[in-house]
Amino acid sequence: MSQMCGIGPFVTIPLMVAAFGGPQAVVGWLAGALLALVDGLVWAELGASLPGSGGSYVYLREAFQYRTGRLMPFLFVWTAMLFIPLIMSTGVVGFVQYLGYLWPGMTGSQGDLVGLAVVVLVTALLWRRVDGVARLTTVMWGVMLAAVGAVLLASYTHFSPGRAFGWPAHAVDLTRTHFWLGFAAGLTIGIYDYLGYNTTAYLGAELKRPGRTLPRSVIHSIVGIMAIYLLLQVGVLGALDWHLMLDPHSIAATSVASAVLQATWGKGAADVVTVLILVTAFASVLTGLLGGSRVPYDAARDGVFFRSYARLHRTHEFPTVGLLTMGAVTAVGFLIGRHTDLNTLINLLTTVMVIVQAFAQVLAVTVLRRRQPDLPRPYRMWCYPLPGVLAAIGWLVVYGYADRNAPGYHPIEWSLAWVAAGVAAFLVWSRFERIWPFGPREIREEFRTADRPQPVEA
Template sequence: MSDSNAVPTSLIRGLGLIAAISIVVGNVIGTGVFLKARVMTCNVGTPGLVLTAWIVAGLLSLAGALTYAELAAMMPQAGGEYVFLREAYGSRLAFLYGWMQIFIAKTGSQASVAVAFAIFLNVLVGGALDHQLFSLDLFGRRFSLGPLQLVALGIIALMTLINCAAVAISGRVATFLTGIKITLVLGVGLGAFLLAPGDWTHFSASDMGGTCVGVEETARMGLAGFSAAMLGALWGYDGWNNITLVAGEIKNPQRNIPLALIGGTIIIILLYVFVNAAYFYVLTPTEVASVSPNSSVATEVTRRFLGSLATGLIAAALMASSVGTLHTSILTGARVPFAMARDGLFFQSLAKLSSRSRVPTGALIAQAVWASILTLSGSFDTLTDYVIFGSWIFYGLTTSAVFALRRRLPHAPRPYRTWGYPIVPALFLLATVWLLVSTLLTAPLRSLIGLGLIALGWPVHWYSSHRQRP
């Protein structure tokens, strides 16, 4: 009898090494590489310290990648960090991580990137999208709908539709979009070095009275300034870990996941340092610090060799970067509710796979619906700011799982072992503690509200776990 109508129960390992590296690079490189140099220069004052912050933050991210690689090669399953936390600390903590990703972190990030895409498109078309179709007051908030919101909703829907196809197709799309990102970053850097008038003496100069609009005096110079620059750089590297969420769909995961995590992070470090060095070759530190917040350092640098074409080019580059990040975020994010549903801790409809593409289409659609609601509400930036503190708590707990599982399961197969263990994961944990303390001191209310939003998942976990019991 034919089994063609049987419900599929397993994912397909359709992502090769190049696709896996593309997901790492494509998810990390967003708009920060074009925008962050101004604030970081205001924080520390000199090109040398800006580049040092990018390098140190990159090495810390690499330490995290080296650690995550052991866990992902050991447990190459959909859900990544959710699975690692479940095996190390139990379902309750793992559920809270998943709740944060579904409720705020992933979907809020997707809403933010989709709106950014619409804003950059609006710049490219000369502000033609900048009007409202109608607005509505609801529950004390004003909800408006216009072409900007429609474009944002449309790009979420389009990227979700692409990810509903076979994962191999999503991998090829990720490779293509990441290739565009890398080309744009290299293009800005090479154009600056080869075509723009520059001076190597800029690297020995310092900021001498740059305007630094919007940068607090307390986050300028000294240890406080370098800490602020490091925070900005670490946000710029955020997302290197997301490849673990699709570990259940990577070919030869014991080999390819470590290579993708480590190789992808190294590529990002090199690109970030290269393009930031190009900025300072063309502009003095004072000129970088004085760039308007409504523009970007990349635009000002590109204008030196492309003239008036620079604004449109950088807007197109930011659009391409945004759509690439959105694609990989949708691809990886849907695997968390899928894994939770498989464990019986979330809506069972999200555990189903498409009979044709063998991807979790239910989880993808639910994720798109919630991200769209956040897009229309306009609350995504506030929500994602709230959970930054909680996100780094889970980064630290996931890294500490290496120590917990080595002690509890010393003889379990480990195709890849963390290079530099225990020093490398310990360094990442120390950096995580420093980041958490810094965030708690500078934004205590925001941090506590974020923890409260995550804690809302506790009664949901209690209900879900008790519903399973006879």
């Protein structure tokens, strides 16, 4: 939950209101939660039956090795090298936005320099042995809860039902194209805010009883965050006029939580909560890059990515190449977000993520059930294959509307180009390593043959 709820809701509430054109924006949070839940059931079955370190690249390796060798896990790491730091770059964009509340005279160039300095500082802090990650995550979670709690308390002590529930005429008219365009944009923003529900899947090898722990972790975290988001969205809409969030020059559009505190409890309280949000943003980027830098390292160590990413620092034993690469991409993503907008950045990262990870994992559940029917499955997806089908439809909406949601920036075309570049990189790498398609295909069914507990139907 701490990974899911960083600075996201504090910067996306105005985006969600703009997407729907009014307080009916709560529909977007519900739609995002539904997509996260059905996709979470996909993660739950895969994670419970294949509890290895690495998450997606393990699932894709096991499912697609029969026809395409190591191509799919390689492509996952290739795309993760882009979408993980892009997610972190949205946190840096949010950091600069909220800093603008405390520093109203900050120029565009100064904001750019501050954001780049944050990335450099995070990278420098991670350039050492990190032993207190759990403690840091707990502190971040506490700071985030304090910020959310202050905004909720301020909102509901000055709550106006007329503002929160005064939906415009035809706000939810299913016969109008305008509603569906807003719904697609809101679904993209919503699922972006829920990202992180799959975090425990990357720690599968370290979990006790993953068949029980992982599905509960996924479902409980989504339901818990959904409750927080809905309370936050409705509370903010009841405390502020939603029209203010559509004005790019308004505090409510760039620092909505600060605007709520200023309107209800005054400037002093707003300053304090803004500082808490800045701490939350910084800590989320720090922990996100910490975990993200380990993805190419784990894959390289397992023989499914470039060997250079398996290098560790000689004394502090952290993956140097992965950290530097993701830090650099985070900096570039931040500049893209600053000179376009946050919505464009969100669409760029989701389209890259959808092709290889989201769609492929839905298919992986079916492939594994056919290829490895005797694979121990401590958890089986409810109502199979319905959740997978619904998840695929949801991801198709996110992907198919990306160009409309970010007009002029072509996120679909960029995502396809990045995947094509990944295929080319795989061919060069596989030729050098002399593996499929330039060598024999290797079949590793390590989870099928391992000594695992018998499956229990959920």
